[in-house]
């Protein structure tokens with residue numbers, strides 16, 4: 843009986859985070875792809891290389907997500923740039939324009955295009 847109680851608490855401890863996670867809105871790179879192709883492709887380009895059709899007009903070039911400094915960024919870093927934008931650049935914040943779910947999905951899509959890789963200069 844004692845063992846069953848221990849086992850049960852283990853299942854509870856391991857299971858609760860899963861339960862909490864399932865309440866998060868669904869985030870997927872596929873959903874992010876649609877967001878990217880609507881809002882980001884003009885500057886960042888189809889493959890995220892910073893070579894979209896609008897890029898030539900910009901003084902500050904859009905980031906190529908494949909460069910090592912970008913690939914080394916955490917999803918939190920990328921999401922920060924998406925939410926708040928970057929100062930003195932055409933990359934404005936998307937807060938209030940995209941939902942949190944869309945911003946997380948588009949971050950996942952960027953990470954699918956250019957997977958995370960640690961980088962030491």
Ligand code: HEC
Pocket residue numbers: 877878881882883884885886896900902903904905911912913915920921923924928929930931932933934936948949
């Ligand atoms: C008007 C052009 C433009 C559009 C549209 C645009 N961006 Fe950007 N983005 C930029 C520029 C320019 C930079 C680089 C700014 C700098 O270097 O200061 C940038 C930087 C970023 C970065 C920072 C990357 C890094 O390595 O620090 C992320 C992430 C990003 N953009 C995501 C997005 C997403 C997602 C969208 C669509 C929802 C988007 N951008 C739409 C121009 C744009």
